[in-house]
Amino acid sequence: MNHLSESPLQLEPLLAQGQFPDCGGLALFAGTIRNHSDNKPVLRLRYTAYAPLAEKLMREIEAETKAHFKIPYCRVQHRLGLLNVGDVAIYCVARSPHRAEAFAACRQAVDEVKHRVPIWKEEFYADGSSAFVQGCCIRQDQAHHHHEHAHA
Amino acid sequence: MQITIEFHGVLERLAGAASMSLIVADGAVVADALELLTQKAPNLVDTVERSACAIGDSLVSRSDSLSHGARLALLPPVAGG
Numbered sequence: 001m002n003h004l005s006e007s008p009l010q011l012e013p014l015l016a017q018g019q020f021p022d023c024g025g026l027a028l029f030a031g032t033i034r035n036h037s038d039n040k041p042v043l044r045l046r047y048t049a050y051a052p053l054a055e056k057l058m059r060e061i062e063a064e065t066k067a068h069f070k071i072p073y074c075r076v077q078h079r080l081g082l083l084n085v086g087d088v089a090i091y092c093v094a095r096s097p098h099r100a101e102a103f104a105a106c107r108q109a110v111d112e113v114k115h116r117v118p119i120w121k122e123e124f125y126a127d128g129s130s131a132f133v134q135g136c137c138i139r140q141d142q143a144h145h146h147h148e149h150a151h152a
Numbered sequence: 153m154q155i156t157i158e159f160h161g162v163l164e165r166l167a168g169a170a171s172m173s174l175i176v177a178d179g180a181v182v183a184d185a186l187e188l189l190t191q192k193a194p195n196l197v198d199t200v201e202r203s204a205c206a207i208g209d210s211l212v213s214r215s216d217s218l219s220h221g222a223r224l225a226l227l228p229p230v231a232g233g
Binding site: 031 | 203
């Protein structure tokens with residue numbers, strides 16, 4: 001299954017229902033489009049990605065998360081293209097024997113996607129202007145990296 | 153040798169194009185191509201400095217060699233989710 005999708009994300013296949021009978025916890029995170037950013041009304045967003053690396057990194061993040069929390073299942077999927085307020089931008093599903101690991105895994109996987117995966121977000125505002133959201137520098141051969149922004 | 157620079161995210165907007173062809177010297181490394189690029193497009197300097205570079209599905213460093221026909225993707229700071 002691809003980790004990036006130009007069409008609306010489908011939750012059902014990500015849930016892996018009927019699998020993992022040893023898991024009593026299923027955590028789901030859905031990131032949806034907010035109608036504001038820094039007090040500016042937002043009408044819609046456009047997500048773009050550098051797919052070859054983004055797909056690879058999302059596979060790696062899933063594998064790292066499963067290994068770190070010793071859980072059997074973690075999936076993340078991110079939407080691309082033009083999205084309206086309320087649309088789902090990202091789903092993450094984690095399954096584990098107990099809920100604590102599922103919640104923690106879900107949170108970590110989403111954080112890693114936001115920090116590491118080459119995906120960009122352009123916001124379109126009610127006043128007709130637009131701007132790319134300031135993000136995380138993923139350059140690895142830089143002497144100094146200042147992480148100055150907050151994550152919503 | 154000829155290479156192609158791919159612009160992503162805000163760089164595509166700043167460059168006004170999705171890609172640009174460059175002729176670099178044989179044996180050139182990534183840093184050489186970026187130097188040539190920013191000479192041609194000085195408005196990209198700050199964003200290129202904060203951009204990672206990738207070829208195919210791998211990140212590359214400024215000191216990595218380029219080959220003829222390479223497609224070098226410039227990846228400005230990311231903001232998924």
